[in-house]
Amino acid sequence: MLVPKRTLNYFQFYSTKYIVIFLCTIFFIYTELGLAPRLQNIKFKLDNPHISKSYIEDEVIGGWECIILSVLISSIVVFWYCTIGTPSLRKTISRYNNNIHEAIEASYDDDDDDDNDMETYSSVRWVQNKYVHFLHLSLICLLMVITINGAMTNSLKLIIGNFRPDFLARCQPKPLDDEQASVDGYYGLDICQQPNKYILIEGLKSTPSGHSSFITAGLGFLFVWQSKFIVGHYLKHVWCLVLIVIVMIERITDHRHHWYDVLSGSLLGWLIIWACWRNVFTKQLKRRSLLPAPVTASMD
Numbered sequence: 001m002l003v004p005k006r007t008l009n010y011f012q013f014y015s016t017k018y019i020v021i022f023l024c025t026i027f028f029i030y031t032e033l034g035l036a037p038r039l040q041n042i043k044f045k046l047d048n049p050h051i052s053k054s055y056i057e058d059e060v061i062g063g064w065e066c067i068i069l070s071v072l073i074s075s076i077v078v079f080w081y082c083t084i085g086t087p088s089l090r091k092t093i094s095r096y097n098n099n100i101h102e103a104i105e106a107s108y109d110d111d112d113d114d115d116n117d118m119e120t121y122s123s124v125r126w127v128q129n130k131y132v133h134f135l136h137l138s139l140i141c142l143l144m145v146i147t148i149n150g151a152m153t154n155s156l157k158l159i160i161g162n163f164r165p166d167f168l169a170r171c172q173p174k175p176l177d178d179e180q181a182s183v184d185g186y187y188g189l190d191i192c193q194q195p196n197k198y199i200l201i202e203g204l205k206s207t208p209s210g211h212s213s214f215i216t217a218g219l220g221f222l223f224v225w226q227s228k229f230i231v232g233h234y235l236k237h238v239w240c241l242v243l244i245v246i247v248m249i250e251r252i253t254d255h256r257h258h259w260y261d262v263l264s265g266s267l268l269g270w271l272i273i274w275a276c277w278r279n280v281f282t283k284q285l286k287r288r289s290l291l292p293a294p295v296t297a298s299m300d
Contacts (some may be wrong), residue, residue: 007270009224010104010106010271012157014136014140017140017144017190017251017279017280018195019146020144020147021143021144021147024144024147024148024151025147026151027051027151028147028151030153030156031151031154031155032154032248035158036201036204037158037160037161037201037205038158038161039204041200041283042161042188042189042204043186043187043188044087044099044167044168044186044187045159045185045186045187046168046173046185046187047185048068048168049161050165050258050297051165051166051168052165052168052169053169053255054166054169054255055166055167055169055170055199055255056166056254056255059250059251059254060250060253060254061211061247061251063069063211066211066215066247067212068216069215069247070144070146070214070215070217070218070219071146071214071218072115073218073219074142074219074221074222075139075142076267077113077222077226078135078138078139079135079139079220079229080227081226081229081282082131082132082134082135082138083135085133086131086230088230089131089134089229089230090229090230090231091147093208095166100154106197109152109230122190130279137280138225139220140223140280141225141276141279141280141281142218142221142222142275143147143202144276144279145217145218145221145272145273145276146214146217146218147171148219148272148275148276148295149213149214149268149269150214152213152215152268152272153208153210153213153265154267155206156207156208156212157205157206157210158205158224158266159205160206160207160208161204161205162204162205162207162258162261163203163206164202164204164205164206164255164256164257165206165256165257166203166255166256167185167203167204167206170192170194170199170200170202170203171189171191171192171193171194171244171270172192172193172194172204173187173191173193173202173229174191174193175249176285177290185213186287196273206256206257206258206261207257207258207260207261207264208261208262208264209248209251209256209257209261209262209264209265209266210250210262211247211250211257211265212246212251212253212257212262212263212265212266212269213265213266213268213269214268214269215243215244215247216244216246216265216266216268216269216270216273217272217273218274219240219241219243220240220241220242220244220266220270221273221277222237222240222271223237223238223240223241223257224277228241244266248262248263248265248266249262256277275298
């Protein structure tokens with residue numbers, strides 16, 4: 001058998017989570033590139049101060065920079081602690097280590113010959129490594145947080161369709177004479193002269209802030225993860241929260257979002273962290289699985 005049974009069973013145990021990560025990734029890409037907010041019956045005033053900010057083309061923290069901060073840094077830190085920095089991890093009580101070996105040994109078929117057993121046992125020894133298993137769990141949780149957050153954020157942006165603070169600058173409304181002026185002061189997208197439709201449509205995706213939700217999802221998860229599993233006081237990981245606040249402030253100063261956009265985006269990120277953490281880590285401690293959680297928040 002190309003894939004040892006024990007290895008296959010191990011990954012099958014988490015198959016639902018893999019599917020969630022995959023589907024949310026596809027949905028995020030589709031909504032990001034293939035869908036736009038509702039464009040019908042959109043009305044706005046040309047003298048609305050809340051959407052009259054200037055359009056700043058060069059953002060301080062762009063999309064790729066946000067991805068690097070939220071996803072790449074979090075993944076690197078988790079990977080480092082689970083491979084090189086293992087002495088800094090809070091060690092679990094001994095029963096978890098015992099359960100790992102019991103689960104592996106109990107799962108072998110009695111009718112398998114000894115040679116096959118030894119070959120299978122040797123081929124899945126990496127699974128028994130508590131740090132490898134913990135790295136796997138941590139990355140699953142992080143990817144679930146990131147992808148679910150992306151799907152939820154884009155869905156809300158499309159449903160709400162709120163104006164960005166720089167919408168009028170994006171719109172570039174054409175000059176209107178007295179005959180073309182609206183009686184009630186409201187106008188539609190037909191007066192916009194913006195040649196770049198992408199810039200115009202992006203002006204309708206203010207709520208919630210994607211940068212705020214993503215940076216919170218990535219670095220917020222990393223803050224919780226380090227506070228739970230790394231030896232020492234949680235305040236030494238406060239740099240994660242500082243970076244989150246910096247990105248949130250930048251989105252306001254770059255006229256990309258209103259204050260309530262960044263707060264709602266950050267709140268969404270924290271809620272998704274809470275839900276995914278309960279699903280991956282909390283449930284792992286409450287049930288006897290193929291490989292129980294090797295590292296917990298419990299200290300020796």
